[in-house]
Amino acid sequence: MRKEIQVKITYKKGIHTRVAAMIVQKCQDLMRKYQCKLFIKRDRDNSVIPGNSMLALVSMKIVEGETIHVFSDSDHTSEAVDEFSRFLGGAFLLEQCNLDEIDNIIQNNTLASEKVFDSIVNGLIVVDHNNVISVFNKAAERITGIGAKEALGKEANDIIDTSKLYEVLKTGREQIAFKQKIGNSTIVTNRTPIIADGKIIGAVATFQDISELENLSSELRSVQDLQQRFQHILENVDDAICMLDKYGTITYVNPAYERIMKIQQEEVVNKNIGEISPAGIRMQVLKEKTPQFGRIIRKGNGTEIIANVSPIIIDGEMNGVVSVSKEITEIKRLAEKIEELSAKTKYLQEELSKKHEINKSFDIIVGKSGVLLEALAVASKASETDATVLIRGESGTGKELVAKGIHYASNRKNKPFIRVNCSAIPHNLLESELFGYEKGAFTGAVKQKLGKFELADEGTIFLDEIGDMDKEMQAKLLRVLQERELERVGGTKTIPISVRVIAATNRNLEEMVEQGAFRNDLYYRLNVIPVMLPPLRQRKGDIPIIVEHFIEKICSKYGMQKKRIGKEVLSYMEAYGWPGNVRELENVIERILTLSREEIITVRDLPAYIGVDKEEKSFRETAVAVKEEDDEIPTLEEVEKALLALALKKHKSFHSAGKALGITHKTVAAKARKYNLI
Ligand SMILES: Nc1ncnc2c1ncn2[C@@H]1O[C@H](COP(=O)(O)OP(=O)(O)OP(=O)(O)O)[C@@H](O)[C@H]1O
Ligand SMILES: [Mg+2]
The missing domain is CATH 3.40.50.300 (P-loop containing nucleotide triphosphate hydrolases)
Structure with a gap:
């Protein structure tokens, strides 16, 4: 009969990692010595594990005072069972064991768990109670783009700023199926606390990259959107549109088709073209796979239409037929309209060119x-x-x-x-x-x-x-x-x-x-x-080109480098009345060009009398023409200055200017000084 021995675990800390490694080492020795396999059964739930499996042993979490049974796989090895049970019931003193081998066993098993983590397709991040990362598997590296070496030993939020593991550590509450962005990737993550002896000792996050899924769904959305738009266009165009699949079955007709062909869609959709119009153009295109454009057809109901029918060819394969038709009466009307309009345009163009035909x-x-x-x-x-x-x-x-x-x-x-x-x-x-x-x-x-x-x-x-x-x-x-x-x-x-x-x-x-x-x-x-x-004042719009013309003419006459003229100068010239017309303008330009040394002509180069008109005009505008609808109202000072300037120009003396303005000549003088008018 197979021998089973009950053992009570008396070791204070239960079977933790180091003890498990010692047990595994002992078990391996005995298995070699007695050529058998040894097993441990936990009495609590009758679960059985091989005595040389470190991971299994640790995960059994056997505590002090718990009873287990030890047995082997054959009837002839009771000595092995005896020896193993004695060992298990002992005090697990380190000195009794081969330390190197225990280290190896622990090391190998740690490596094994790392391998397990790395072979998971989901990202896995484990933090301790301080939120410091202790596990960062290969998938986590791939998804986050962060190397494990960089991550391990750092606080989770220093590595991934959006990490919420600290919340899990704080609250002890798990967070399931949270969507989150890491760099350019979108992930969905589960975060769970690690609880031991009722205390939160860490937290773990497992996550999956769903960026591709997200992209696909947004692509899907845009395809749906596009389809809706096409649908909308098809429903609203004035052209009659009909689609057939590759077997000739009518799959779609739009409202314009129903209207022009005087037919209801239920009467044609899902019917085969062979039934509806066996000798028609759609049938012909379906058979011959070549398009037919501008075909004029007189329908049984008297409607005359013009049709363009094309095969739908995808990747070189016939996929169906689409026909687009218009009522010809409409086209005829449009053609007449175009003819009428182009005749009118031609007439007007001729008239126009007659008008401005200048030698x-x-x-x-x-x-x-x-x-x-x-x-x-x-x-x-x-x-x-x-x-x-x-x-x-x-x-x-x-x-x-x-x-x-x-x-x-x-x-x-x-x-x-x-x-x-x-x-x-x-x-x-x-x-x-x-x-x-x-x-x-x-x-x-x-x-x-x-x-x-x-x-x-x-x-x-x-x-x-x-x-x-x-x-x-x-x-x-x-x-x-x-x-x-x-x-x-x-x-x-x-x-x-x-x-x-x-x-x-x-x-x-x-x-x-x-x-x-x-x-x-x-x-x-x-x-x-x-x-x-x-006169030039009636065609001020010509001033810029005339100025340009004379600059070129005069500069080349004197062999000077071409000078440029500032915008403001032009506005002064446009404000001036030019009693001497183009001749006067030509003289002014010649004078400026020969006197000025600068490359750009500015207002300062203009003869004084040209500026006066503009300034007076702006004074007048400021002083008099303030209207309710104006956007910008001048300040009181601006109006005062403008009024004063106008009065001084008109009256020449402080005395009469003051009379006109209703103030004393002293005030006029003071204000004129203030505004630099004298
Ligand atoms: N539209 C213009 N384009 C270019 N230059 C012009 C133009 N109009 C006048 N001029 C020039 O202005 C100057 C005066 O022109 P023109 O002698 O033909 O004027 P006018 O009407 O005969 O004057 P007046 O009555 O004083 O004899 C000339 O140098 C002429 O080249
Ligand atoms: Mg003349």
Whole structure:
């Protein structure tokens, strides 16, 4: 019969690690000596373990006073059982044992538990009661990206700042299935306290990386979202859409399909196309796997549609068919609308280009404003004819430039352009200047001289400042213009002339006609095509490009490096009235460019009178034009300063300025000093 011996454990601390190692060592000796296996049964619950299993023995947690049974696997080894039971009942003195071997057993078993921890796929972190990490397995390393060497012996929160093990240590309560972020990973973790003898001696966290799961679920969400959007689009488009699977079964039709085909979806969905439309295009595409575009079909119900049908091919495999159709009546209506609109657009474009068709010869005239372009368009049109042109405009607006533009745009361009300044030539000389004279016509006429009209023959004569011509000369000019022939002064023969006449003036001819200073008939003879050049103040938008143009022109004229102009300077220039128009602007720029040494022109370089307008304007704006709806209200001081400046400008003396403002001249003087106005 198998021998079993009951043993009472008398050792005070029960069977803990070191004692277990001693037992295992003894057991191994006996098993070798007696060639048998020895077992321990715990009486408390009849559980049986091999006597040489260190981990099993420790985990049995046998305490002092507990009874166990010892037995072997054969009937012939009662001596082994005797010896083993004696050992177990003893006092476990260390000296009785081979210390090296005990250390080895403990070491091997520790290693074994480390191996166990490392082979777990979940992360495992164990802390002691001070929250100091004692176990940090391989999976924990992988998930957290932190090495065990770095983690062991450190406080959990120093290593993972989001760790909540300290809470578990404090409360003794477990935390199950908590989601938490560690670096870029999302983990789900269980945290449990380790309790021994009713005391919390540590805590353990096991966790799993669910980042991939999270990514997958967010991908799933976006796919669902996308699907919903597509669904929404399909339901709301005006095109009839029908989808078939690879077997030809209709899987989907949208509401537009129901409307256009006058059919309910229940009547077609889940039916096969072979039943519904065996000879149709969808069937054809299903069989041939090639798309069909723009096919026009007349339906049985009279609807005419245009259809695009395509195979759905995924990874080279036929997966179904989709058809997109439109009612053709709608398309026809749209096509007509497009035709109508494009005809209108074409007409408007033609009109527009007619309006601004300006000959290249006018490119020398800088400006993009509507008023200028309109004038140039008229001049350009005039250049195509021989008609007389009367150019009007204030001084410096470019009348001479336009006259030249007309000449060089006309087919007289290779013939002379002769300018006569009617105001610069004394009245008594103007006639011979214009029409020439014969030898001996008057004292000093030692030889024949051709007049400007003859010099301009086949070309253009530009009668500048025509408003300054005296009335006698006006009559003579009128005759030449009417007859198209002239007689030289002192001559008798008439000379035919073919000249295009352009006249210009900055004077108010209509008023002169009324006052009798200019001949009515000559006025009408000259004013065949009037060209009105706008003053610069009416086209301030052109100032920046004109300034740029002159900077370039003048810098290259003087071989200077190109200078730049500050924004503020432009705003001053735009505020100024330019009575001398473009000529004045050109002079100002030339003056600035030659006087300033800086690379950038600033307000300080401007002549003082240009700034005045702007400053006065801003004073006026500040002083007078404060309205309720204004965003920014000036301060009282600003208004006072502006009012004072205005009064001083108007009244010149402190006394009268003070009278106007209702204060004493002393106050005016004091305030003027305060605001640096004097
Ligand atoms: N739009 C412009 N673009 C470029 N330069 C211009 C322009 N208008 C005028 N100018 C220049 O301004 C100056 C004056 O032009 P122009 O002599 O043609 O003026 P005007 O109208 O004949 O003046 P006035 O009545 O004083 O004779 C010229 O140097 C001319 O080149
Ligand atoms: Mg001129």
